[in-house]
Amino acid sequence: MVYPIVVYGHPVLRKVAENIEKDFPELCKIVEDLFETMYKAEGMGLAAPQIGKSIRIFVIDGTPLAEDEPDLSDFKKVFINARITERSGDMKLMNEGCLSIPNLREEVNREAFVKIEYYDENWQFHDEIFEGYKARIIQHEYDHLDGILFTDKVSPLRRRLLKGKLNAISKGKFEADYKTTLPGQKVR
Ligand SMILES: [Zn+2]
Numbered sequence: 001m002v003y004p005i006v007v008y009g010h011p012v013l014r015k016v017a018e019n020i021e022k023d024f025p026e027l028c029k030i031v032e033d034l035f036e037t038m039y040k041a042e043g044m045g046l047a048a049p050q051i052g053k054s055i056r057i058f059v060i061d062g063t064p065l066a067e068d069e070p071d072l073s074d075f076k077k078v079f080i081n082a083r084i085t086e087r088s089g090d091m092k093l094m095n096e097g098c099l100s101i102p103n104l105r106e107e108v109n110r111e112a113f114v115k116i117e118y119y120d121e122n123w124q125f126h127d128e129i130f131e132g133y134k135a136r137i138i139q140h141e142y143d144h145l146d147g148i149l150f151t152d153k154v155s156p157l158r159r160r161l162l163k164g165k166l167n168a169i170s171k172g173k174f175e176a177d178y179k180t181t182l183p184g185q186k187v188r
Pocket residue numbers: 097098099100140141144
């Protein structure tokens with residue numbers, strides 16, 4: 001099932017999401033729906049809060065970018081109850097966007113490496129280090145679980161300049177090729 005994607009200004013995007021238990025109802029279905037919703041919107045990652053569920057799951061599929069980023073050729077993963085235990089390496093600026101903030105891209109500074117513990121969709125535990133593009137996508141999606149958006153991470157000056165745009169997005173003034181849920185629950 002394809003969910004509408006929750007848009008900037010909706011309170012669920014600002015909540016700290018909850019860890020889940022292995023027997024969480026319809027966990028398989030939620031993971032499947034996250035992928036389906038992400039593909040429909042042509043995204044590379046999607047976190048559960050973006051479909052209105054305040055639980056600590058996100059999915060990533062970077063493989064469509066593999067032609068330009070060979071690193072991503074096998075990077076399709078499910079992260080459940082993830083916990084970043086270490087961030088290291090140089091900070092790097094890179095252009096980011098987010099399905100919850102349509103038509104807006106900004107340069108965001110992030111660490112080059114992350115160490116992360118998580119369960120996959122088969123409830124296997126992992127403790128891994130990711131770098132580069134992978135670390136970038138993971139940090140973006142992980143932030144969603146803590147109620148943080150990439151626009152929070154731009155410089156104070158940029159943030160001030162973005163205020164009007166973000167306000168407009170929260171009022172539905174944007175074009176998106178996928179279904180969205182506006183603050184106030186209106187689906188369109
Ligand atoms: Zn996002």
